[in-house]
Amino acid sequence: MGGGQRVVADDHLAEGLVRRLDEVTGALEGLSGLVEQEEDLAVVLDRICRQVAHAIPGADLVSVTLLTDGDPVTGAATDQVALDVDHAQYRAAEGPCLEAARTGQVVRALPAELPDRWPSFGELVAGLDVAGYLSAPFRVEGAPGSLNLYSRRPDGFRALDAALLELYTTAAETVLRVARRHLRDRGQAVQLRQALTSRAVIDQAKGIVMAVHRVSADEAFDMLVDRSQRANVKLRDYAEQFIEEILADG
Incomplete structure (x- = not known):
């Protein structure tokens, strides 16, 4: 590839990155406005799922897992398949969402990796149309949990997607914590x-x-x-x- 072509490609890459960062930033601004007005946490979690589905390419299905007294539950989900994937992890007691919630680390995986990493979970989701898994730790009102993205695209999620999700969850935790405290004070x-x-x-x-x-x-x-x-x-x-x-x- 010639120098000019490389510059054009780099420019396109930079423009794409800026656009995706803008979408994540816009989602956070919208979340801040929502949690200052909405007292129903279920509504807030549902909006978070929908925001992430829009802001991160490949996030076809999104859910929020919460650990209450150590037991996982789904606080919100954009699709029945997302619920099915969550529940498969709960039944198997393993999987990306549980690992992210328990370790505090971003977890990314492809279907081919499931038999080695989480064999029981891999068997339960073998027939589902999911080609990529991405979960980031996400605390909600002090309870550990995770924000989970499931993709149908063949190449799953890339490192940039993981970085964007981590950026969103880190900032969203702060927004949610401050705004919910404001509501309680109000x-x-x-x-x-x-x-x-x-x-x-x-x-x-x-x-x-x-x-x-x-x-x-x-x-x-x-x-x-x-x-x-x-x-x-x-x-x-x-x-x-x-x-x-x-x-x-x-």
């Missing part, structure tokens, strides 16, 4: 605001009872509790209703 803040609002309403009702019945704060509170229990409603709801009735009468 939920706690909402609960705190609700508690403070409830406290304010109860204190208003208690002040009215103290003024009307000329009793102490403790006695007024006990009276409100007794009346809310007899009405079979929460104290905050009873206090709010009590204040509304007082204002209406006034």
